[in-house]
Amino acid sequence: MCGALAGAALALAVAGGARAAGCPKSEDLWKAGKFKAAEDEARACLKAAPDDVSVWLALSKALAVQAKYAAALKWAEKAIARYPADLDLVSWRIRVLAWKGDMAKAWTEIEKLPPEAFDDKETALLAGNVALWKKDYKEAVTLYSYYLKLEPNDLDAIKNRGIAYEKSYKIGEARKDYERLCEKSGKKPDSCKYLESLNERFARAKLALVPSYWLIEKQEDDFNVLTSVDVRAWRQLHFGVSLDIRGRHIEDELKMDYYLEAWTLFKTEFNLILFLAGGYTPAANFSPAWTVQGEVGYGFKFGLEIYLKYWRIQFKNGGAHVISPALVYNLKRWVFTVRYYLGIDDKKGIGHAGMLKVSCNVTSPLSIYLGGAVGNRAEYIEPFENESELFYSLFIGAVGKITWRHQLTFDYTFRVDQTSSRLYRQHKFTLGYQVAF
Secondary structure (H helix, E strand, O other): OHHHHHHHHHHOOOOOHHHHHHOHHHHHHHHOOOHHHHHHHHHHHHHHOOOOHHHHHHHHHHHHOOOOHHHHHHHHHHHHHHOOOOHHHHHHHHHHHHHHOOHHHHHHHHHOOOHHHHHOHHHHHHHHHHHHHOOOHHHHHHHHHHHHHHOOOOHHHHHHHHHHHHHOOOHHHHHHHHHHHHHHOOOOHHHHHHHHHHHHHOOOEEEEEEEEEEEEOOOOOEEEEEEEEEEEEEOOEEEEEEEEEEEEEEOOEEEEEEEEEEEEEEEOOOOEEEEEEEEEOOOOOOOOOEEEEEEEEEEOOOOEEEEEEEEEEEEOOEEEEEEEEEEEEEOOOEEEEEEEEEEEEOOOEEEEEEEEEEEEEEEOOEEEEEEEEEEOOOOOOOOOOOOOOEEEEEEEEEEEEOOOOEEEEEEEEEEEEEOOOOEEEEEEEEEEEEEEO
């Protein structure tokens, strides 16, 4: 955290910079990023000039960038007590309060500032940052807009106003700021990623085509062709429909099933995730005659997501209830997923299965994953003529984004199902394409 604060501090003009003349060596060390040395030098100056306000400010600055906020505030408030009308000192105290995380108190102090205080660019920027940090996005937009009139080429302010617009669900305005950020940065990837991410997450619709092919040892091969449509209806509310065309060889005859599914997904601003779906297969041969499922999830700020799914699957000759909890831990570059299936079959009792998946974001447009599953029930996608006593599978895949509109996926799965009489081995290859609008 100290590094982040140091970077922020060095990027900003120094509050009360003119007062730092009382301890110039501390100021030089501070600018060089040697903050402990700057603190030591300021304390040496303090012994020589204990009543010099510029020395108090130099010490406050050196302490603040080391996250020693209580001590930094003590010296800032002592300086303000001497010069209560000095807006530079008042702004510095607000900045330390914000770094400390006391946004409510920092905002209270901002509201006390006279209008002319915002004629100073750094004060206007500070107020916008505090508003953003305290999630007052409407106020942040207003303050950043005022600041950008004074400093129109500040890329961080353009980006932050775009974030505030996005959080306010003013997607068109956010897109304009992100486009401006991308262009003014010379189309650097680190700047343009905000525009690409916004376009991807707030696409109006996504169409996907996902064909799969099974190579089954000592049997005829089978296939699936999945087509789906995902429509964003409002903010984080999505609706989707899919058609899964399934071909299976049964007694040397190719039979076709057409599994239709509709679903809705809603993710609240508080990271609560709700998912509902229902499916139906007309004249089902081997697919579920119908299914219903519901899932609730919650995402914590530190990257952990928890889920609980209920799934009822009804085949023409019986069905099963499935309860499936899951944990997802997102470390940005690495994502770990663990899911457990508890199946309660209408005829065969209780079954268990588990799945582990590890994903790695290799680069911004490419991620790869691998994992496996094991259990004494299949994951209830389809029934087997000879009930599996044990299955295990290993899978590996990749997701590549050509642009935010176009995405390719590849997946390979090796699976073994064991019954009392034989082993079934299969190799499944999947290649998917998605386009967003």
